[in-house]
Amino acid sequence: MISIKNVSKIYSNGARALSNINLEISKSEFVFLVGPSGAGKSTLMKLLYREEEATRGQVFIDTINLSRLNAKQVPLLRRRTGVIFQDFKLLSTKTVFENIAFAQQVIGKSKQEIKENTLYILDIVGLSRKKDSFPSELSGGEQQRVCIARALVNQPQILLADEPTGNLDIENAWGIMALLEGINQKGTTVVMATHAMHIVNKMKKRVVKVEEGCIVDDNLGEAY
Amino acid sequence: MALNTVGFVIRQAFVSLKRNIWLTIASVLTVMTALVLLGFSVFFLANTSNLATVFESQVEIAVFINDNQNREQVIDLRNQIQVIEGVDTVELTTKEDAIVQFQQSMGTSSLLEDLGDINPFPDKLTVMATDVSLVEGIANQIADMNGIDKVRYGQGFLENLIQLTQWLRWLGIAVVGAFAFASFLLISLNIKSNVNSRESEIRIMRLVGASNAFIKWPFFIEGMLLGFIGGVLAIGIVGAAYVWFLQYMISAVAFLPIVADQMFIISVLGLMLIGGMTMGALASVFSVRRFLK
Ligand SMILES: Nc1ncnc2c1ncn2[C@@H]1O[C@H](COP(=O)(O)OP(=O)(O)OP(=O)(O)O)[C@@H](O)[C@H]1O
Ligand SMILES: [Mg+2]
Numbered sequence: 001m002i003s004i005k006n007v008s009k010i011y012s013n014g015a016r017a018l019s020n021i022n023l024e025i026s027k028s029e030f031v032f033l034v035g036p037s038g039a040g041k042s043t044l045m046k047l048l049y050r051e052e053e054a055t056r057g058q059v060f061i062d063t064i065n066l067s068r069l070n071a072k073q074v075p076l077l078r079r080r081t082g083v084i085f086q087d088f089k090l091l092s093t094k095t096v097f098e099n100i101a102f103a104q105q106v107i108g109k110s111k112q113e114i115k116e117n118t119l120y121i122l123d124i125v126g127l128s129r130k131k132d133s134f135p136s137e138l139s140g141g142e143q144q145r146v147c148i149a150r151a152l153v154n155q156p157q158i159l160l161a162d163e164p165t166g167n168l169d170i171e172n173a174w175g176i177m178a179l180l181e182g183i184n185q186k187g188t189t190v191v192m193a194t195h196a197m198h199i200v201n202k203m204k205k206r207v208v209k210v211e212e213g214c215i216v217d218d219n220l221g222e223a224y
Numbered sequence: 225m226a227l228n229t230v231g232f233v234i235r236q237a238f239v240s241l242k243r244n245i246w247l248t249i250a251s252v253l254t255v256m257t258a259l260v261l262l263g264f265s266v267f268f269l270a271n272t273s274n275l276a277t278v279f280e281s282q283v284e285i286a287v288f289i290n291d292n293q294n295r296e297q298v299i300d301l302r303n304q305i306q307v308i309e310g311v312d313t314v315e316l317t318t319k320e321d322a323i324v325q326f327q328q329s330m331g332t333s334s335l336l337e338d339l340g341d342i343n344p345f346p347d348k349l350t351v352m353a354t355d356v357s358l359v360e361g362i363a364n365q366i367a368d369m370n371g372i373d374k375v376r377y378g379q380g381f382l383e384n385l386i387q388l389t390q391w392l393r394w395l396g397i398a399v400v401g402a403f404a405f406a407s408f409l410l411i412s413l414n415i416k417s418n419v420n421s422r423e424s425e426i427r428i429m430r431l432v433g434a435s436n437a438f439i440k441w442p443f444f445i446e447g448m449l450l451g452f453i454g455g456v457l458a459i460g461i462v463g464a465a466y467v468w469f470l471q472y473m474i475s476a477v478a479f480l481p482i483v484a485d486q487m488f489i490i491s492v493l494g495l496m497l498i499g500g501m502t503m504g505a506l507a508s509v510f511s512v513r514r515f516l517k
Contacts, residue, residue, distance in 0.1 A: 051431060071436065078433035089428045106434045150432065 001027040001189050002048065002158070007057035009043050009213075017043040019213040020057070025191065030184045032200050033193040035210035041193035042086055044210070045160045048191070049081045050074055061158070079107050082156035084164045086193075088147040090135040096122070097131040100150045107154065121149040124179065126172075140167035148176060152183060159183065161192040165199065173199065230441075237445035248450070251414035255454025255500055256461070258406055263462035263496050265399045270483045270492075283312075283356050285363050287349040288374040298347050301371055305351055308365055310358035315350040319343045346373060412507035415447050419511055443508040451504025455497035463493055 002025040009018040017040045025031055033041045046052040047059050050066050059066040061077065069077060090099050097118055104114045122128050125145040135143055144167045151159060161180065165173035177199055184190045194200060200207060209217035241248045287305070289298055298316065306314045317325075322345035351366070353359045359377050367375045419426070429439055466489065473482045483489075 049431070075430070075433045075435045078431065083431065085431075089431060091425050091428055093422075093425065102429070103432045106429070106432060106438060 001025060001029075001062060002191070003060040004044075004047070005058045005060070007047065007054045007059060009040070009047065009052065010055045011052075017213055018047075018054075021213075021215055023208065023215065023218075025189060027189055028184065028187050030181070030190045030203075030205045031192070032203070032205055032207045033191060033210060034195070034197075034200060034207055035216075037195075039210040040213045041210055042162050045083070045162050045191065045193060048158070048160055049078055049083055075106075079154065080157045082151035082154065082159045082188075084144075084148050084151045084159070084161040086162040086166070088135075088143045090143060090146055090150075092135050095132050095134055096127060096138070096146050099135070099146055100153055103150050103153055117153050121153045125149045126175070141169065141172060144168060145172070145176070148179070152179070155183070155188070157188060159188050159190045161190065161194075163194055164192060165194065165196050177203065234445055237442045237449060241446055241449060251411070251418075251450045252453045252457065254410040254414065255450055255504070256457040258410055259455055259458035259496050259500050260461050261406075262499065263458060263492065264465075266492050266496075267462070267466055267483070268399070269397065270488070274483050283353040283359055285351040285353065285359060285366070285375060285377040287351055287366055287372060288376075289347040289349065290371045290373045291346060293347070293371040297371055298349075301369065302349055304369065305349060305366055308362055310353050310355065310362050312352040312354045314352075317348045317350065319345040319347050322346075322348065408503050408507055411447060411450060411504050412511050414450065415443055415504075415508040415511040418446065419443060440509075440512050443512045444505055447504035447506075447508030447511075448501045449504070451500035451502070452497065454504075455500030458496055458500070459493045462496065463489070 002023070004021055004023040007018055007021045008016075010016050021044065023044075033044065035041055043052065047054055047066070048061070050069060053067055061080075064073075064077070066077070091102065094102060100118045100121060101114050104117060109117070119128070119131075122131055125148055127142060127145055127149065130138060130142060135146065138146065144164065148161075148164055151161070159180065164180070165176055168176060173196065180190055180192065181203075204221050206220055207217070208215060289301060293301070295318075298318075302314050302316055305311060320343070323343050326345070351362065353362050363375045363377050366372060426439055470482060470484055
């Protein structure tokens with residue numbers, strides 16, 4: 001499903017974020033990306049929804065070569081992919097409800113459908129009471145859960161979760177992990193970058209370890 | 225694009241205009257100002273151009289005939305003049321007609337008697353030229369004929385006026401052009417700052433899969449909406465001002481011909497509205513171009 005071949009990423013300011021990465025992730029797999037801060041985890045994710053392009057090498061989703069996408073195809077790729085952003089990326093001028101509804105309006109769902117889906121997903125992430133609040137009126141953890149709800153609401157084929165539990169207490173974090181495990185069991189491929197080792201160690205999934213832009217370890221089960 | 229998406233986009237445009245209320249007010253006021261100036265320019269242009277044609281159409285030459293000419297000779301003169309190149313019509317007003325007209329306009333009936341049966345009016349031919357530029361030549365030719373007492377026409381005044389109206393016409397077009405350009409610039413500046421203030425919003429929209437068209441539409445609608453609101457206000461101002469101006473001119477300086485055709489006024493006002501909306505739409509397309517890589 002995801003295939004990364006000899007990929008290097010050097011940002012325009014010269015920062016080398018990834019060096020000759022090779023990674024295969026099959027459909028319905030659950031993969032943790034771990035490694036120290038600045039290792040290149042977020043950069044790897046950004047290549048997968050085409051926020052950034054590989055400087056060298058190729059990235060494939062199914063058979064689609066992401067460096068060959070034109071301006072019209074990029075939105076289509078992103079609609080198949082749910083992203084939980086490390087910095088949330090919520091629309092500050094829209095309410096919680098509108099933020100989640102928006103991701104569905106983009107793909108042309110009906111008003112009724114949008115309403116039902118949004119209320120349902122808000123209930124699941126435990127934010128029903130905050131649906132009319134603006135992001136600035138929410139705590140960090142609440143904003144994170146809005147971002148999670150938005151990423152999940154369209155039932156994406158691929159879920160890219162960048163530190164989805166970073167701002168959550170242990171209870172909420174396990175709630176979100178249950179959610180991710182659930183959609184993974186229903187067939188969504190999940191890639192999750194995290195520093196939360198207790199979660200990684202207990203989940204017993206594939207763990208890919210990145211250090212200074214290189215994959216240094218790739219095994220099943222525990223990170224350390 | 226699905227129908228409910230279109231509806232959503234339109235509602236969204238209203239919402240974002242409401243959220244940026246001060247920016248919206250500023251935009252509407254600039255659009256309105258530009259359109260008011262545009263509207264005034266059009267009416268100014270229409271009136272100068274109307275004035276020009278009214279004065280230009282005064283191609284009349286008055287020919288007064290010697291008293292010693294009898295009626296046959298007068299008719300003969302009229303026929304001669306009729307065939308001069310550039311002459312459109314020749315109309316004879318006999319001295320008898322003239323005194324009757326005068327009597328009527330003065331409201332007396334015994335004028336001829338009071339004058340001792342001497343008619344002070346000459347026979348008069350009213351010659352219309354087909355073009356102003358020919359008036360002088362025709363007048364000179366007629367003056368050289370036998371039996372002509374005097375020839376009168378607009379003379380130097382006419383040429384000056386033609387030059388003046390030409391000049392006024394160009395000035396009018398230049399004024400309209402300048403204000404149309406200024407309006408376009410102002411709207412696109414406003415939309416641009418709208419776009420800029422929402423740059424991060426646009427980036428996020430793209431990241432969750434919004435297409436370019438989806439991102440572009442609200443700005444397009446916003447631009448049109450700004451043009452529309454500004455247009456409606458401008459129509460109110462220009463319409464009221466022109467009606468007031470018409471009434472003032474009719475009562476104060478009745479002799480100046482002012483364009484008062486209702487259809488014309490309504491279509492100018494309508495065009496202002498359409499112009500505002502078109503400018504708004506074009507300006508927003510122009511401003512969001514750089515986001516559509
Ligand atoms: N937009 C950018 N422009 C320039 N350099 C960047 C950019 N984004 C990331 N980098 C650099 O690339 C390297 C990898 O960054 P990245 O965000 O992928 O790390 P990360 O593994 O996600 O770290 P963290 O765990 O702190 O989120 C870092 O050295 C960072 O400074
Ligand atoms: Mg990161």
